[in-house]
Amino acid sequence: MDKALLAFLIIPLFAAVLIPFAARYRPRMADILANVTLLAGLANLAWLALSPSMIASEFANLPGDGLSLLLVGAIYLVGLCVTFFSAWFLDENLPNRPAYYSLLLVSVAAMTGVVTSTDFFTLYVFVEVLAVTSFALITTDESFAGVEGALKYFFLTFPASALIIVGLAILMLTLGSLSYENLRIFMSSDIPAGPVTFGAALIMLGFIIKSGVVPFHAWTPDAYQGAYAPVSAHLAGIVTKISGVYALIKMATLLRFFDGRAQALSEMLMFLGLLSIAVGAIAALRQKDFKRMLAFSSISQVGYIVLAAGLGTPLALIGAVFHLFNHATFKTVLFLNSASVERSAGTTDMDKLGGLEHSMPWTSWTSVVALLSTAGVPPLSGFWSKLLIILALWESGLRTYAVLALLFSIVTLAYFMVMQRKVFFGKKTAAAESSPEVSAPLLAPAIVMCGLIVALGLLFPYFYTYLKVVAERIII
């Protein structure tokens, strides 16, 4: 485990245990403790990555492979937005409020464990913790949809865990170790390809299911729609990316050392990535519910990351990592905004909404920034990550994939424009008449994230230097 980042795992765990005691007589202490823990962690991470000496050395002194630091940053950022939003969104008298914050912090600690682990078995242990906390967080909303989503999540992701553990057993049997460093060495050596490819295929299948990639996406729309909106933001923004997509990227980088002997596996991953992009985008076009549309959009965007991971070239991996980070920012904004709309208008049915732009201008315009970034419109951050992925496909001679990825980016813009017109622009509906803008604390996370989306887009050359260091360390 990356020791420099160990504190980012232990401190949220400690705070999670402390919360039920501290909030026993003062429920608000749960909000304060959770937010202060994550804010302090984020400040420390910012110092680690952006101190003057670090920038002067062009990120040469980054701890570990640099990827862990970046992803821990994304985890803390989304976690902070979700806890801050929840503090004003959740019912004051919710009986399990302290447990809700404890679960969120354990989830943050588990995700930190996933991205700082140096061994596939350790990663598996933390992914399982994440599955348990996610299941409980989805059921926080006791509606029928929430329970249905949680059950679907359970029935699809726990068999996925069985596939992963069988795959790990086969890798352990044939390679004698599960540490990334040893796997890298063994895969570069002249080992028999059959059993290793089989084990890797089972592990990848498990993580594909956990990522909600098509055709294993059935649980994602129900889970995201059924859960409380901040929980949806947490799940869609970061949890599924860390519990599934991160491991796929990790496995794809290891397979690069296999010297083309697992080519079929990489090609399958790319195909599923493209299928996910297409099915997610087309399904999103047909949705009538705001949150459900965002869920399908999330499936589509995960497809871009999986496609790039399957390609596995340095440029593609830079694009995959950057798109993963970007997805955390823009999807969090959109899900939190859907929560604001639900709070204000009382519904997320897009046929009943319309004209909210006049009464909810901040929510409307932060949505515009996030949707443009998702669709890959310059100069926002999403443009750069999609450009890198498409360029990597083009450079590798996969021009059909590149053109289709570009084409579905336009479809992304189309379904978001339809959403924006139905929800925020156009004529005011009855529901919109009595829908005031939500309070400043509920807007703050979306505004901060939008600032980050713009800043990452405009300062991309600096961020590219960081990503290049990461790619060099994980591949070369």
Next chain:
Amino acid sequence: MNDPRLVLFALTALFSIWAVMARSLLTSAIMLALVSVTVSLIFFDYGAPWAGVFELSVCAGLITVLFIGAVSLIRSEEEKHPESRARFYALPLAAAIFAIAGWFYLPPFFAEMAGWARPGTGGGTIGLALWDMRRQDLLGQVLMLAAGVFVIKSVFPRRTEK
């Protein structure tokens, strides 16, 4: 594969299916404990006594006590809402198909896998394994315990309020 080991594997499968199929939660909890007992015997048989001791004491002992305690608390509620069993009838069928397929394909599969086997980097004392080699996994286990406690705290207050 020799016969006693085969019996242990067959009993593990039988108790597992029984645990899922049982009408009573109490029976399920007892069957789950029996699964842990047979699994710990398998661990002993394979020369992993520490894993066997942990499986026997924690899974068969402690967790069973917790399950039975919880079941006795909710039993009266459960009996008021009998569940539909129809969908569970598919499970023994699926298990039978898997067992027949496994009977034919798994022994040659494992025989072939054994040919590829490479010795693991293990050895040493239990302390060395827990505190040095697998320290991160222990941290993961602590997180799992914390998650379990918070899941219970998150679910049960709502039930009692209603």
